[in-house]
Amino acid sequence: MTDLSFSDHAVAGKTAPPAEARSLKLPTQWLGVAPFFIFAIMFLILPTLYLMLGAFQNDAGEFTFENIAELAQPSIVAAYWISIKVSLASSLIGAFAGLAIAIAIVRGGLPDWIRSATLTFSGVASNFAGVPLAFAFLATLGRLGLATVILNTLFGLNIYAHGFNILSFWGLTLTYVYFQIPLMVVIIVPAIDGLKKEWGEAAATLGATMSQYWRMVVIPVIWPSFLGTVILLFANAFGAIATAYALTGSSLNIVPILLYAQIRGDVLHNAHLGYAIAFGMILITGLANVFYIWFRTRSERWLK
């Protein structure tokens, strides 16, 4: 392969007038990626840094830990706590259900069309989030929703009388699971496909039972990508706001809704506290993703 960069410099040096060559020499190498980096710095990195720095400043611009300390007030702690609970519950339920479905369609001996139909549907459902998803669940499990009514008239089970409410922790979790399961299926199916048939045969040849094969071969191989995906699902749920806002208004105070209210109307009466809340959110999703990247690099070893 000829060294393109060398030949290009040579050509530029020979044909272009000296002044132009000098001005061209440095930037050409970077020109192609410049728009990307300028965009990323201006509209992704700087705004985030701005908030993170703001979290450690008071109104006069002096350095302080006051805003972070103020996060400890009960209403904000409660918001973080419920957010973490919903994200954790929906990611775990989504992950295990998604894994079960993925194993069923890849290894369960089901007809081929089921696999492709499930994967297609998962692609759609994992992107069917936000406000419309909330509408769908209100139509299903709201007070007049189809499932609520059918359970009541057919089985005499009034779920609302038993303490269920779509505008609650479990209501929101059940709704989030609708995009968490498909996301898990989409990500984990390649990992299960990566389990080679030979491994099962080798294990059988060595006298392993089915449970030994699962415990000592399958689970260790899938484990990193499974755990990694759980973390991705967690971050996915933690930052989501539209579904929750359309579903519950502001009756369920998760962190993104609190931040939304703060941005709209400074409900906490301290602009820098908003920065601190944003900082906390980045910290949590950031930590989750550090783990995700770590697990992914571990799992990719097996997916050749």
Place this chain on the structure above:
Amino acid sequence: MKAGRFWAWVVFALGAAYFFIPLIATVEFSMRMRRGVYSFDAYKVVLGDARFQATFGYSVLAAVFTIVLGVLIVVPAAYWIRLRLPQLRPIVEFITLLPLVIPAIVIVFGYIRMYGSNSPLPFLATDTGTNALLVIGYATLALPYMYRAVDTGLRTIDVRTLTEAAQILGAGWGTIISRVILPNVLIAVLSGAFLTFAIVIGEFTMASLLNRPAFGPYLQNIGANRAYEPAALAIIAFAITWGCMSLIQILSRFAPKSANRPN
């Protein structure tokens, strides 16, 4: 094996129930508007609503601009990294994953504080500026998907040879990218574009916080004030998402299957 297949069917049936009951319920609910009979009244009301048409049109336009902006940023960068700067790949991949780490609400909060009317770059001072900022925000949201789609597309073609051949024939960089590289990764770019469209069309957070008359805030508003229309809108939104994903699937059939050369 027999038992395994049985349980596979059970799992599949449970999953299918969980995923189809809300869809069926929503369809049923959306048709309950006229008392006693099923009708498409809710759809008629929604589709005839001038605000539906206006906000939907606005969001489609925003999506188109987002796709154009995304392509302009991602295609040259991904191409250049394959051709000349492979050492930058980890950095760029890391940056493209950032929008999955930083919640959209935090990004737009940063915009509001950084590009306000009194800032050196007062995007928010004018309507056009705010629209531009919304498109920019959407482009950041779409960045992970767009970059991956384009990068996958570039992997299947021989970037170096194509570039050299074009250079030998006297093409400049603009010509190489727009007439050699882009047509070759068009399918990948289009699947990134449809995914972007699916993400942007109903987006609520950014549009709402930037006070734009987009489809997402309209949906939220209808949801807070009406009974049957939201269900109809949910079905319409689902159909749009389904349409985008189907187009991606159909397109992927036309994509080149194997790389001539790895990398």
